[in-house]
Every structure is written in C-alpha cells, then in structure tokens.
C-alpha cells in the first residue's frame with residue numbers, strides 16, 4: 001500500500017460520522033425504527049456499547065477535527081472516482097448542509113453544486129426546460145446576445161472569435177452552461193438503469209438490497225448494492241461513505257471484494273462491486289445445514305487462510321474491518337475468481353478447495369490508529385471493543401474471524417449477549433458437530449484468546465503451518481513433477497552435447513544425428529550460441545557441465 005497512514009486517516013476523517021443532531025433527519029428515524037439492532041427491546045441494546053450504537057455517539061479521536069460540514073478533500077473525491085457521477089456522496093453531504101427549502105427547489109440541480117456554486121439562489125437562474133444551443137432560434141438569440149455585448153464593449157475584436165462560447169465569464173455561463181448541465185441531469189435519469197441490466201435480487205441487509213446486474217457496456221456481471229432509504233444526513237450515509245472510502249483506499253486484492261464505482265441516485269447510494277458467484281459464507285453455511293452437511297476441515301483451513309490474507313492486506317493499509325462475519329465474507333468459484341493467486345501467499349499455487357473467500361461489506365472500516373468505531377454485529381464483537389479499548393483493533397477482526405470459522409465448522413448460533421456471550425469471550429469454545437484436528441482446533445482457540453495480544457496477527461496466520469500444510473504438500477508434489485521433467489531434459493541435452501563433441505573431434509562426420517546444422521569443425525561454439533534446439537523453449541535453469549553456453 002503506497003499511501004501512508006496519515007493520508008488514510010485524512011480520508012477517513014468523515015465530516016459528521018453519524019453525529020447529526022437527533023431528529024434532524026426523518027430518514028434516520030425511519031431507518032432506526034426498521035433496524036432491530038437499534039430499537040428492539042433486546043437486552044443487547046441495554047449494554048453500554050450498544051446503547052452508544054443506538055444513539056450513534058461514536059468515539060472519535062480528539063486529534064481529528066470533526067465538523068458537520070468539513071469538506072472532504074478534493075483528492076479524496078478524485079480517489080472515489082465519483083466526480084463524473086450524476087450525483088455524488090459529496091452532493092448528498094452538501095444537500096444535508098443546505099436549508100431544506102432550497103434543497104427542494106434545487107432537487108434536479110444537486111449534481112451541479114460541485115461544479116458551480118452552493119448558493120441556492122442561483123437555482124432560480126436555471127431554466128426548467130432545456131435550451132438546445134444548436135437550434136436556429138437559439139443560435140439567433142445567442143448571436144444577438146453577443147452583438148449586444150459587442151456594442152457595449154469598446155473592444156472591436158473579431159466577431160467570429162466572440163461567437164466562441166467562453167467559460168470564463170459568468171454571463172457566458174448563463175448563456176451556455178446551465179442548459180448543458182441541465183441536459184445531463186434531466187436526461188440521464190438513472191445511471192443504474194442506463195448502464196446496467198438487472199438480472200435479479202441476490203441479497204438484502206441492513207444497509208440495502210443487492211442485485212446481480214450485467215453492465216451493458218462490458219457485458220460483465222456485477223453486484224450492485226443500493227441503500228434502502230434516502231441517505232442524506234442519515235447514519236446510513238456514513239456507512240455508505242465509509243464503504244466507498246475504504247474500497248477506494250484499499251484498491252485491489254484477491255481476498256477483498258473488488259469495488260468498481262459508486263454514485264448516488266435519488267438520495268440512494270449505489271455501489272458497484274465485483275459479483276461473487278458463490279454468494280455469502282452465511283448463505284453457504286445455511287445451505288450446508290439444510291443438506292445436513294458440514295464444511296470439512298480442509299475448507300475451513302482455506303477459509304481461515306483466505307480471510308487472513310484479506311485481513312493482512314486491510315491491516316497493513318492501516319485499516320480495520322470491524323464487521324467480519326459470515327454474511328460479509330463472499331465466495332467465488334475458482335474459475336471466476338478474478339485475481340486469485342495474485343497475492344504473495346498464493347503465488348505458488350491456486351486455492352486447494354476450488355473456491356476463493358473474499359472480505360466484503362466495508363461499511364464499518366475505520367483507521368486502526370485513529371479509530372472512529374462503530375461496532376458491527378454484537379455476536380462477533382470482541383470483549384475489549386465492548387470496553388472501549390481500541391488499542392489493538394486488528395485483533396478484534398481476528399476474534400471475529402475465529403467465531404466465523406467456528407460457525408462454518410457447525411457451531412450453534414452465536415449469542416448476542418448474556419452468559420453464553422461472556423463465556424465465549426473467556427475462550428470457552430462451543431461443542432462442534434465435527435472432530436477437528438488438534439492443531440487446527442487449538443489455532444482457532446488462539447484466535448479467541450481473551451487477551452488481544454495473544455491472538456495471532458493476520459500476517460502470522462498467513463504463515464501458519466497448519467493452514468499451509470496442505471498447500472506445502474501439493475507444492476512439493478508439483479515441484480517433484482517439474483524436477484523429473486527437467487532431469488529428462490538435462491539427460492537429452494547431455495546426450496546431444498556428447499554427440500556434438502564427437503562430431504567436433506571427427507571432421508568427417510559433418511552431420512551427426514540429432515544436430516540441425518553442420519558443425520563448424522574448425523572452432524569451438526561461440527559463447528552465448530546454442531548448438532541445438534535454438535528455437536525450442538527449453539528451460540536453462542540448470543547448470544550443464546561441459547556445455548559451452
């Protein structure tokens with residue numbers, strides 16, 4: 001990751017982070033009332049931390065200035081690749097910062113605030129009907145406009161030059177820009193509809209619904225996530241922004257669901273992600289359960305290794321996920337798992353079980369050094385996070401990963417609170433319906449260690465012999481095969497070399513068998529010139545004694 005952590009922190013320095021005043025936005029209430037984790041009388045909400053969650057009061061590092069209207073740095077927006085969107089998250093923020101009356105007047109102009117002014121009074125200048133600058137009537141009126149301007153001016157510049165629309169004068173802008181911009185806004189009604197063909201719903205969560213879509217232009221499948229409710233000013237807006245920010249900062253890793261683009265339409269955030277054809281791990285666990293099956297240990301090891309690789313990447317970027325759980329881990333079948341095998345750990349070979357696990361849903365991601373913590377699912381919450389100890393947040397991800405693997409191994413549903421919740425945090429593992437190898441089981445046990453520093457880091461997990469044993473075995477077999485091939489090739493080359501030497505010693509034998517050209521019997525082969533198989537793609541990785549190359 002090329003960016004320094006400072007940069008990252010700056011990008012994650014969200015302007016409000018869900019700290020809007022209570023009741024400032026009805027969409028928030030609407031969202032909250034539909035959110036069982038927030039309003040239900042469930043005892044989880046009575047725990048201190050979830051109470052904080054309920055009131056959306058987040059812990060913010062004092063070193064980070066937080067202002068409800070802090071502008072997001074332009075560089076960060078460029079990072080988001082949103083500037084060409086009809087309406088962007090930034091515009092949602094600016095919308096929430098404007099008086100509601102002006103917001104309504106300017107509804108169709110939301111996207112323009114970026115490019116022009118945030119002054120709502122300017123909206124009255126915007127024509128409600130587009131003006132095509134190329135109709136004869138417009139052309140005539142434009143010409144008259146410039147003529148008037150020309151008469152007013154003492155300058156006698158060439159008239160043709162003046163006909164060129166200039167973007168430097170605000171008067172010129174009035175004549176040209178509004179109509180163009182209006183055209184973009186009014187006729188590109190939905191980027192989603194114009195760019196994608198929806199093939200069906202594939203999931204739904206707290207944040208929104210996810211659809212499988214094919215992009216009309218490139219014909220590829222994508223998972224498109226659309227927020228359920230209007231976002232402006234709501235806590236969901238912050239989740240959506242976090243997700244987009246994190247994706248933009250993280251770039252591309254084979255074990256992190258790939259992000260392509262994000263934009264807003266009708267106050268709804270839309271995120272275009274890689275489509276994972278195996279769905280979520282949560283769905284896979286349910287499917288196995290329904291068939292009375294369990295993930296075998298080999299698959300559990302791959303799951304642990306892949307998610308560790310993704311976490312290693314996230315953590316090394318100075319970020320933490322904070323919502324690791326089966327419904328946020330996605331499965332790609334190997335054939336479609338773009339990028340699998342690109343990571344350092346997978347350079348040697350592909351995955352052993354035919355699937356690639358990827359971390360998705362980055363809505364809770366925060367900086368590990370200056371965290372703005374919004375706890376994820378309480379069932380996966382580490383005890384130290386409950387106690388507001390954010391000093392080692394990467395290990396909270398490791399804890400959640402341990403519980404995720406336990407669930408995949410067939411553990412009963414995790415408790416949201418109560419004695420069972422606490423006993424899991426005392427490293428008392430539930431009984432599992434399958435026998436795991438002692439090494440693997442004790443590895444899971446370490447992931448759930450009550451003391452965060454005792455849990456292995458994601459990087460250490462990637463090197464774990466227990467997880468890599470299978471891989472190492474397969475790698476050794478592969479190497480043995482390659483070694484045999486090379487031995488055979490060496491033997492062939494030695495034979496040819498021997499024949500070439502014999503030919504060199506006896507000039508009469510100009511065309512020895514196996515050689516493709518006459519031997520220059522007067523001199524030894526020149527350095528760097530191969531005598532045999534010059535066009536053959538032979539491996540030269542071995543030393544061949546006596547061979548003059």
Ligand SMILES: Nc1ncnc2c1ncn2[C@@H]1O[C@H](COP(=O)(O)OP(=O)(O)OP(=O)(O)O)[C@@H](O)[C@H]1O
Nearest residue numbers: 202203204205206207208210223274275276280361
């Ligand atoms: N990239 C994807 N590929 C395939 N399916 C996906 C993808 N993203 C999401 N889904 C499906 O949509 C569901 C919800 O997705 P996601 O977790 O991103 O939304 P969410 O609203 O944050 O949900 P939750 O609050 O439960 O975490 C997933 O459980 C999965 O079934």
Ligand SMILES: [Mg+2]
Nearest residue numbers: 205327328361
């Ligand atoms: Mg999710």
